Amino acid sequence: MKAIKRTALGLAMAAALAPAAQADDKLSVSGFVDMSFVYTDNDGAASESVAGLDQAELNFGYDFGNKLTVTADVEYQNESEGVDLEQAFLTYALTDTFSVKAGRFLSYSGWETEEPTGLFQYSGTGYAKHFYGYYQQGVSGLYSGDGFAAAVSVVNSLAGPTDTEAGQVGVETMLAFMPSDDITIKGFYSVEGDNTYLNAWASYSMDALTLAFEYNTAEYADNSDGIGYLAMANYSFGDSGITVRFHDYEIEDAAGLTKEDGSAITLSPSYTVNDNLLMVFEYRMDSSDSMGDKDTIAIEALVTF
Template structure:
């Protein structure tokens, strides 16, 4: 599913060099990104232990403001599991008004509490259930209307989770409604349809001072194929201390049934994740995670250390 346009290493290096030169000459071009590296040890009951370390992901984000309310965004990434660099996102945006904007190209779905990128996570790992309940990178057109207390979005895409799909005969549709009754509280709901696939994602978050609380509920039909049904949820709390230390606690659970109602995947996990902000560019994340597999019986414990550099 995670296939993007490939760039050769030479082309990727040239693109980065040209963009850096352009930044020095034109303040309309912005460059950012991150370097993500980690050590991960997993101990599975009845199985072998694994130890992996290295650079997980490098990403460069390029943005250009043409003026006249038109902007362009291109994200280039390298992942250790891929061969070379990839174009992750590439889209243009037009601000119809202060509240309404339209974008077209390849972009990430709005859905899901947990982000696709490590820079948006409160801990090292994602739940692992995003493939059943969230949209992914998509190609199409999306409109967003937002105000201080309300937002709505509609995306019409070739595939809810197909970044390279070009078949638009039977498009997928993703809708979002969001409410922000106060500056500390947000509620969002997403309903997406693509053929027989239907996904519902809802989450609420409360954030004040150093405390963030979040809860998410999901359900879907046919995301695992063969008429399957799935549901899942998470509960999360994060607190940031004054000395740069942070702590995240998370519990998540999900299950998938086949067309006959038999459960073939039933997973849950408890995650404890301290973190330390070394400076404005370097974040260290530590994680201890306990996974339970109620169907396969392959319970596991994992320990991770992550260094995340943003620029």
């Protein structure tokens, strides 16, 4: 109970400071509040209903004006019932096309973003933990030119935001091609010890239509391996939009037996109420030999500022 009270107080203080912070053009403040109702019909088991605050976040950025910026994100998640420093890093622009950042930051890899503000639907696939990097501590260099970008990150752990042990580092590499304003193609190859990950995705976005396809493979230190992919289409019309997504993945052990698997079809309409409030509705049908089948209905209210 004490942790919850401290959380509420901290968010209230940060919100009160936000207007003053925005008055300084070197300091920027943004964030979001994410709430939802989710009903799950589990095949062969009792149904479940949950409702409440999923997540709230405040993002702070400061531009020192001499090619140096600092970013810090403070997050509250209802699952942990506490406040976390999600990421904090400094960025130095050596040239107009090359910059270096250091601290705790989110991996570049993966089509689907970690935050709800970057998703086209309510839910993520659920396979990110097997194929994507996560929040990391280390150093990353990014080159971004005309139609091409490349990055290399050297981190303590590919998916360990609190890991400070630098004995066995992880390395994440990225190549990105943007042959036109409408097409983006990105590929990631990451290594940490005997774990290797390959993530590649491509997107096409023109006017109201966005199409995306992603492919993942991984080999793990215990000789297990994984494969996963998704295909997604989003179309917007006025203040409304609709997303259709299919994804599938499978993780096999060293003997070739399935440890975890899952596929789902997701249908997600959305409606922009105003500049700050987005309503997202979702119907998802999951099928899994290892975890069972289920149908899910979700309603999300996402407030951004």
